[in-house]
Amino acid sequence: MNTPALATTHLTISCIGAGRLGTTLCRLLLEQQSDISISIRQVLNNSLESSLKAVEFIGGGKAIKDSERLKSADLWLISTPDDAIQEVSEALAQSGVLTPGNIVFHCSGSLSSKIIRLPDDQCYRASVHPIHSFANPEKSIATFAGSSCAVEGNDQAVKVLNSLFSAIGGNCFPLRSDKKGLYHAATVMACNNLVSLLAISKQMLTEANIDPAQQEQILNPLIRQTVDNYLTNADPAASLTGPISRGDQSTVETHLDALSSEPQWRDAYAALGSVAVGLARQQGFATDEELRKITDLLTRATDD
Numbered sequence: 001m002n003t004p005a006l007a008t009t010h011l012t013i014s015c016i017g018a019g020r021l022g023t024t025l026c027r028l029l030l031e032q033q034s035d036i037s038i039s040i041r042q043v044l045n046n047s048l049e050s051s052l053k054a055v056e057f058i059g060g061g062k063a064i065k066d067s068e069r070l071k072s073a074d075l076w077l078i079s080t081p082d083d084a085i086q087e088v089s090e091a092l093a094q095s096g097v098l099t100p101g102n103i104v105f106h107c108s109g110s111l112s113s114k115i116i117r118l119p120d121d122q123c124y125r126a127s128v129h130p131i132h133s134f135a136n137p138e139k140s141i142a143t144f145a146g147s148s149c150a151v152e153g154n155d156q157a158v159k160v161l162n163s164l165f166s167a168i169g170g171n172c173f174p175l176r177s178d179k180k181g182l183y184h185a186a187t188v189m190a191c192n193n194l195v196s197l198l199a200i201s202k203q204m205l206t207e208a209n210i211d212p213a214q215q216e217q218i219l220n221p222l223i224r225q226t227v228d229n230y231l232t233n234a235d236p237a238a239s240l241t242g243p244i245s246r247g248d249q250s251t252v253e254t255h256l257d258a259l260s261s262e263p264q265w266r267d268a269y270a271a272l273g274s275v276a277v278g279l280a281r282q283q284g285f286a287t288d289e290e291l292r293k294i295t296d297l298l299t300r301a302t303d304d
């Protein structure tokens with residue numbers, strides 16, 4: 001299969017699912033000023049009204065109302081919600097507009113390019129996950145540059161997409177297709193689950209009869225200092241403080257007693273505490289015996 005996309009200085013892109021991410025990326029690609037010029041060919045959303053709105057924001061492309069009206073393009077961005085990607089790729093295959101060498105890609109964080117159900121001899125498949133919140137496209141146009149982008153898929157497609165996303169300011173890095181789920185879970189752990197952890201912390205302070213204003217005064221400086229330490233050190237082991245770091249078993253025991261009536265809090269404390277034991281071991285402040293006893297306490301608490 002030849003690769004027209006690699007051999008040309010002008011590329012056409014059509015977008016299926018031009019919502020928050022799709023409209024932002026199409027506009028950035030249209031406006032970028034690298035050696036490769038881009039034109040937006042067609043935009044297809046669920047409703048024609050939504051496609052027309054997307055085209056207006058992008059500043060290019062033609063809104064169409066169904067996949068039967070699709071015309072050829074070099075690249076195909078499927079930026080529907082994740083659940084629709086497979087079905088849309090199947091409809092794209094059936095439309096008969098793909099030509100060998102076309103690149104079809106999506107931007108899901110957790111799904112790999114394998115979700116694109118197209119024969120390898122029909123196109124090159126890839127995914128690019130920009131680590132950026134596209135809540136407000138107007139704002140994202142101004143703030144996208146500098147965002148990291150995980151790229152995986154067919155080598156030829158990855159090469160072209162690396163060039164295009166670099167041209168709009170993305171910091172592209174390669175990711176193995178079979179590691180995509182793990183990679184995405186890691187980002188959720190650092191972002192969404194961190195928020196859940198802070199929610200538990202607030203619930204515990206409420207249970208301790210501390211009013212919301214006081215909770216903020218207690219937690220906010222602590223959160224800022226911890227995140228700041230972590231970002232400065234770039235090493236979790238160098239940032240850990242507290243009872244487990246010191247090998248203070250009696251404090252851990254007091255905490256587990258206080259949490260015993262609320263299994264969700266206790267289990268979260270024990271699971272994260274076990275991770276802290278590993279970090280404390282690297283730090284070397286606590287003795288092996290102290291850390292072994294803390295591990296026993298944490299394990300017994302969740303065995304109950």
Ligand SMILES: NC(=O)c1ccc[n+]([C@@H]2O[C@H](COP(=O)([O-])OP(=O)(O)OC[C@H]3O[C@@H](n4cnc5c(N)ncnc54)[C@H](OP(=O)(O)O)[C@@H]3O)[C@@H](O)[C@H]2O)c1
Nearest residue numbers: 017018019020021045046047050079080082107108133134
């Ligand atoms: N938003 C983010 O911050 C972010 C960040 C990284 C990655 N992503 C990924 O980017 C992708 C898009 O997310 P988003 O937040 O931009 O979604 P979104 O704002 O909800 O937009 C989805 C668009 O897809 C269209 N659509 C839905 N089903 C369709 C179908 N079957 N055929 C054609 N069009 C269809 C919708 O059209 P209508 O308007 O007509 O309903 C809408 O315009 C997802 O894969 C997501 O995981 C998003």
